[in-house]
Amino acid sequence: MTTFQIWNGLNTIGGNIVEIRTETARVICDFGLTGIGKVIENTDGLSEMEYLVKHGFMPAIPELYDTSAFQTITLSSYEDSSLETAIFISHLHLDHMGLLKYLPATTKVFLSEETDKLYQTLVAVGEEDKSHVERITFSDDEKIQIGDIQVQPKLTDHDTIGACAFFIEAPGLKLIHSGDVRLTGYYPERVEKWVQEAANWHPDVLLLEGTTFSFESPKESGFDSEKGLVENWKQLLQSTTNQIIFYNPYIRNVDRLRNVSLATEECGRIFVFEESYAQLMHAFYPNETWTVLTESAIDLQKQSDIEWISLAEVQQHPEQYVLQNSFKNIEAVSTFDKGIYAHSNGEPLGDYDSNYAVLLDKLAANQFEFLPFSASGHAAQGDLIGIAQKVHAKHTIPWHTFEPEKMHRIFIAEGVPSFLAEKGVVYSASEIEQD
Numbered sequence: 300m301t302t303f304q305i306w307n308g309l310n311t312i313g314g315n316i317v318e319i320r321t322e323t324a325r326v327i328c329d330f331g332l333t334g335i336g337k338v339i340e341n342t343d344g345l346s347e348m349e350y351l352v353k354h355g356f357m358p359a360i361p362e363l364y365d366t367s368a369f370q371t372i373t374l375s376s377y378e379d380s381s382l383e384t385a386i387f388i389s390h391l392h393l394d395h396m397g398l399l400k401y402l403p404a405t406t407k408v409f410l411s412e413e414t415d416k417l418y419q420t421l422v423a424v425g426e427e428d429k430s431h432v433e434r435i436t437f438s439d440d441e442k443i444q445i446g447d448i449q450v451q452p453k454l455t456d457h458d459t460i461g462a463c464a465f466f467i468e469a470p471g472l473k474l475i476h477s478g479d480v481r482l483t484g485y486y487p488e489r490v491e492k493w494v495q496e497a498a499n500w501h502p503d504v505l506l507l508e509g510t511t512f513s514f515e516s517p518k519e520s521g522f523d524s525e526k527g528l529v530e531n532w533k534q535l536l537q538s539t540t541n542q543i544i545f546y547n548p549y550i551r552n553v554d555r556l557r558n559v560s561l562a563t564e565e566c567g568r569i570f571v572f573e574e575s576y577a578q579l580m581h582a583f584y585p586n587e588t589w590t591v592l593t594e595s596a597i598d599l600q601k602q603s604d605i606e607w608i609s610l611a612e613v614q615q616h617p618e619q620y621v622l623q624n625s626f627k628n629i630e631a632v633s634t635f636d637k638g639i640y641a642h643s644n645g646e647p648l649g650d651y652d653s654n655y656a657v658l659l660d661k662l663a664a665n666q667f668e669f670l671p672f673s674a675s676g677h678a679a680q681g682d683l684i685g686i687a688q689k690v691h692a693k694h695t696i697p698w699h700t701f702e703p704e705k706m707h708r709i710f711i712a713e714g715v716p717s718f719l720a721e722k723g724v725v726y727s728a729s730e731i732e733q734d
Contacts, residue, residue: 301448301469303504304725306358307333308698312510313394315699316358317476321469324383324446327363328465328476330408332356332397345370348401357398365403377403383446385409386432389478390462391417391551399430406432409443411452413461417551420582424575424597426550439463453493456484458525458644458676460553460583464493466500472728474504475692479699481678483524485554490686497690503728505692509700510677512709521673528643528674529558535641535670536566536621543617543638544568545624545631545667547645550576553583555643555674556623563621571608572623595628610634626654632665641672680709687715694718694731 301321308315314333319326333356343350349369351357359372362380366372388396388410399408408430410418415436421427437443439454447470452463457479465476475497482490497505522528536544548556557580563570572580573595580589581604593609610631613620617635624631626646632638640662647654662669678686687695687710695717697706703719710717718731 300727301472302725302727303472303474305506305696305698305720305722306360307722309720309722310701310703312513312699312701313392315395315506315508316360317506318360319448319467319469319472319474320382321447324448324469325385326445326448326450326467327360327384327386328467329389329395329478330386330398330402331395332393343371351398351401357401363406364401377405385443385445385450387450387452387465387476388414389465389476390414390457390459391421392459392479395479399432400428402430402432404431404433407435408432409435409437409450409452411454411461411463412436412438414459414463415461416582417460417553417579420579421550424578426575426579453496454486454489455480455493456486456490457481458484458549458555458674459551466493466497466502472504473500473502475500475502475506475690477505477507477686479508479510479676480686481676482682483674483678484676485525485558494686494689497692502690502692503694504731505687505690505695506698507683507687507695508677509683509697509703509706511675511680511683512697512703512706513701521671521675523674525555525558525674528555528672529562532559532641532672533562533566535639535672536563536568539618539639541618543613543635544621545638545640546570546621546672547624547626547640547642548576549644549646550579550625552644553579556580557584559643568619568621569608570621570623571613573625573628574605576623576625577605592622592631594631626658629658629661632661632667635665635667637666638668639670640667641670643672644674644676684710684713684715687717688713692716693728696720 303319306316314331315329317328346368352359361375366374366376385407391414422429443450449468451466455462455464464478467474560570571590571592574591574597577589577591590606593607697703707717707719
């Protein structure tokens with residue numbers, strides 16, 4: 300009999316992990332860290348992995364980890380498993396893949412070609428921890444067989460490159476893992492495509508992310524789409540003619556980095572990258588030349604695709620430049636009398652991170668205007684309702700939200716058959732009862 304079990308993510312934003320299991324195989328979708336930024340100091344004298352499992356940051360999944368060094372937790376090791384096992388990663392945000400580094404080297408991990416390229420580049424520039432798992436890339440719509448479980452990835456739209464939803468079929472179960480999804484990015488047609496295919500596929504279960512149900516209303520600082528963000532960026536550049544602009548993006552949002560840098564050049568300013576960000580862009584756009592800040596250099600070797608510029612040179616004509624800035628290089632604001640600091644979903648992400656207050660204090664001390672400049676990677680509530688209605692799964696399960704009960708109530712009111720799953724409970728398609 301085929302079963303599925305949700306190990307995490309039912310009442311959190313991120314950390315989603317679901318396992319689909321038959322008598323001979325199992326597929327686990329996503330493997331991210333719960334409670335990013337909230338991990339307390341390990342004073343237990345345990346290995347890092349056992350500490351995370353003990354304190355609930357990592358699920359206690361049997362026969363998946365090397366538990367030979369565990370001191371206080373009894374959990375069967377990966378060597379005890381007779382199941383053909385594979386992990387599928389929907390995208391490269393930490394809350395969906397941040398635990399991969401703890402898995403044994405024999406673990407098979409499937410991810411899209413673009414996601415793998417992003418991973419390799421981030422590791423190379425020191426922005427991602429190296430995992431020792433066996434990475435296997437897939438292409439859009441490729442059918443992948445793990446024992447008697449078939450997984451078919453579908454490219455989707457999220458605020459990182461290569462994001463996917465998954466159609467998973469095993470004896471007696473058709474399940475869709477939506478991944479993180481939106482209709483306001485650069486690829487809404489990808490979402491429309493897989494949603495229509497899902498409707499024709501008639502799934503038993505749709506696991507649908509519900510991030511935006513966690514909040515009463517959208518954040519005032521956010522633009523309603525990626526295109527809207529770029530248009531407002533152009534307006535900012537056109538209206539700001541006499542001072543430097545700093546731009547703090549999320550390094551994993553390649554598409555936004557690309558479009559903001561192009562818009563900057565279009566408006567007559569030079570976009571100056573930190574070297575690690577330039578190396579990332581070079582991986583995806585190898586035929587272009589990037590202007591890079593000398594003070595950010597990892598390696599001062601003069602590469603043909605890089606034009607170097609120093610802070611001293613930028614200071615001479617600050618109104619001609621935009622400086623891409625990550626928090627670790629925040630001291631750069633001290634070299635200017637004033638400026639604008641556009642925070643575009645970069646780190647620190649929000650006020651739950653203690654570095655966020657440090658950032659604001661630093662900007663205020665140097666007479667920089669803090670300007671939120673974000674766009675969500677997640678679909679609006681109305682769009683999620685529309686997706687669920689079109690897919691029309693027998694059971695739509697809310698997750699990836701702080702408010703699954705709220706999402707469930709609204710879905711029921713909108714005619715969507717919704718089911719509130721419980722963490723750790725093993726379900727089969729035939730055993731789910733409608734609330």
